[in-house]
Amino acid sequence: MSSDKIVLYTAPTPNGITVSILLEELKATYGIPDYDAVKMSLNQADRGKVHNQVKADWFLELNPAGRIPTIVHHDVPVVETSAILLYLAAQFDKEFKFSFDPIKDPYNYSEQLQWLFFTHGGIGPMQSQANHFIKFSTEDIPYGKKRYLDETKRLYGVLAIRLQDREYLTGPGRGKYALADIKAYALVSKAWFIDIDLGEWPPLKKWVERIAERPAVQAGETIVTW
Ligand SMILES: N[C@@H](CCC(=O)N[C@@H](CS)C(=O)NCC(=O)O)C(=O)O
Known part of the structure; x- marks a missing residue:
């Protein structure tokens, strides 16, 4: 069994x-x-x-x-x-x-998928490439470094707009800590690795600090x- x-x-x-x-x-x-x-x-x-x-x-x-x-x-x-x-x-x-109930709460479930896809398809690959060109590439390729760093920062800016008047990415009102936050937090909290200063986006920095406090x-x- x-x-x-x-x-x-x-x-x-x-x-x-x-x-x-x-x-x-x-x-x-x-x-x-x-x-x-x-x-x-x-x-x-x-x-x-x-x-x-x-x-x-x-x-x-x-x-x-x-x-x-x-x-x-x-x-x-x-x-x-x-x-x-x-x-x-x-x-x-x-x-x-x-998470959100796909049957009883389809609007919030859909938003959850939207922010998961945004992060999975956007921030994940862009930040990984920025990490590669800035930290691991055996060749120094300024175009690659700038392209992926700028793109990662642009996407962080989108998260910051979303978090302007809410505590978490999805959910009613000011939001509920849920899957999309976990997915994005795991990436954004490691921005220091390529010297991105989250102070550029105060709502994003506060959101990272809020999530980082959780014992789990x-x-x-x-x-x-x-
Ligand atoms: N899209 C994949 C990305 C997974 C991924 O890139 N994993 C990296 C570590 S963070 C890996 O296993 N790299 C090993 C390799 O490329 O050989 C996911 O979201 O799970």
Whole structure:
């Protein structure tokens, strides 16, 4: 029989912590799900040498893209941060503490998808490319550095407009801390890595500080470390 326990393949990166933050929030609220975190190597030089490397054959069978985060639940893999967040919410967030009911609350559910897609399709890839060109590229390519840094900052500006008169990205009134916040927080809170000063967008800075205070966020961010 397949286990109820979730296995989370992860690393201490913005994409990795996205999932462990939600898992910790769910555990703090409902006492479930039980999960094990397995730290994966993202280092290409470890390929073929280290068992838990993201391009190892056994891992590619779980996620053909060879990327973390990946979860396995009841022997079934789920990949892509936002798809994992939506899966975990559907399975475990029965009181919609961190999500919205797609049937009874379709407007807020739709907004949740909109902000998840905005972050998953926009900030995630742009910030990753900015990280690459600024921190990891073996060539110095000023055009690439500027292009992706400017684009990341433009998208942060959009979040800041959204947060001008609300505390969280989605939900009625001033908003409710939910999936879209977790997805965006995991990225925006790591802006320091490429020297982006969140002081440029006061509502965004306050939102990061507000979320960072949550014990489950602190636990989720440190589930595995470098
Ligand atoms: N779109 C994917 C991106 C995942 C991703 O880029 N993961 C990185 C770490 S943050 C990774 O596994 N990189 C390993 C590699 O590229 O070999 C998601 O949202 O899950």
